[in-house]
Amino acid sequence: MGQGLDEIKQRLRAFAEHETAGVSPLYEHLAGKAAEDDEVAGLLTTAAPGEARGTLLMAVAHRLIQADPIHPLSRYYPSLGGFDGVDGETWPLFREFLLERADKAxxxxxxxxxQTNEVRRAALLYPAVAMAAKQAGGPVGLLEVGCSAGLLLGMDKYGYRYQCDGGEQLVAGPAKAAVGLHCSIELGEGAALPKVPKKLAIAAKIGLDRAPVDAGDEDELAWLEACVWADQPDRIRLLRTAAAAQRKDPPELVAGDAVADLAATVRRLPADLPLVLLTSHILTYIPQELRLRFLAEVEKLAAERPLWWVSQEAYEAALKYVLPGRDELAFRATGQSVLGLVHYSGGKPAADLLAQTAPHGQRMTWLA
Structure with missing residues (x-):
């Protein structure tokens, strides 16, 4: 436990400049101010290793304001019905609010x-999982590592509408889906539109997470909501809709480690099913040594059964290890993640770069 204050302030500054700029005016402002404030930034010094980030500070503040929605600060939080834009009072109110509740924070x-569970990412992952299932030649087992509440595991139940830059629309998923997702697709040079089948043949599914979230528990769901950026209320509404839909057919979620417990979790799926392994914005949060151990474990599993790995991550956190030499795709250079499909044949990876993706699933540039 415990992180250096200078490193925390640097992370807050990077969060403001590279992740929230032009996307979340509220969080860009608050994180930028927090990066210059020893007391506010210092609240993160007791976070678990690797967790002292702007996303956690903003989620904690959001959770506390959820619990005290009549506080004047709430007028800057659209998630709580606020409609004021950032002004000269926003930071002083935020600072006072948080430091008054420092112990709770x-x-x-x-x-x-x-623990974000960004439902819109399912629209990015759907074409890649469909490609894996087509290559597998039949129904697959789906395992998401770092599943949070497991909402992405419901991707076969969601409806999709892809708006292409030429005006064409691609439609997939059940016609009367409770959750409808929209994603815009641009085509990279020489690329062709992805094939999106009407149905995904997923015969079994399971999620693995160090602390799975029960989306049927209101307090747990409130934390998931708090992790959504407060000036993007549409994302919260979608989260609640997906959580309600999931209650009708909840997937199995396993508490465990992404490396040590991966093989045991795989064995909970029928042995005759080809395996599609899913990671989305998880490997970014673990150190390189653990990423390498994760990839080594995946290679071992691929020697036992047909295996595809679908990743939607920062290039430098995932695809770089199996498709090196594409540093121009790095998140720090582009502000975008990449969608990759890796098929293991004879235990060795063959990687395809499919798309560059906006982190929260709203658009992608298809490259394949």
Whole structure:
């Protein structure tokens, strides 16, 4: 436990400049101010290793304001019905609010992880999982590592509408889906539109997470909502809709480690099913040594059964290890993640770069 204050302030600054700029005016402003404030940034010093990030500080503040929605700060939080834009009072109110509740804030920071379960990412992953299932030649087993509440595991139940830059629309998923997702697709040079089948043949599914979230528990769901950026209320509404739909047919979620417990979790799926392994914005949050161990474990599993790995991650956190030499795709250079499909044949990876993707699933540039 415990991180250096200078490193935390640097992370807050990077969060403001590279992740929130032009996307979330509220968080860009608050994170930028927090990066210059020892007391506010210092709240993160008790976070678990690797967790002292702007996303966690903003989620903790969001959770505390959810619990006190009549506080004047709430008028800057569209998620709570606020409609004021950032002004000269936003930071002073935020700072005072958080420091008055410093003990509560530290308790949440020590106990919680950033656990987004961004439902819109299913629209990015769907074409890649469909490609894997087509290559597998039949129904597949789906395992998501870092599943949070497992909402992405419901991707076969969602409806999709892809708006192409030429005006064409691609439609997939059940006609009367409770959850409808929209994603815009641009085509890279020489690329052709992806094939998106009407149905995904997923015969079994399971999620693995160090702390799975029960989306049927209101307090747990409130934390997931708090992890959504407060000036993007549409994302929260979608989260609630997907959580309600999931209650009708909840997937199995397993508490465990992404490396140590991966093989045991795979064995919970029928042995005759080809395996599609899914990671989305998870490997970014673990150190390189653990990423390498994860990839080594995946290679071992691929020697036992047909295996495809679908990743939607920062290039430098995932695809770089199996498709090196494409540093121009790095998140720090583009602000975008990449969608990759890796098929293991004879235990060795063959990687395809499919798309560059906006982090929250709203658009992608298809490259394949």
């Amino acid at each position: 530290r308790a949440l920071i020590e106990a919680r992880y950033t």
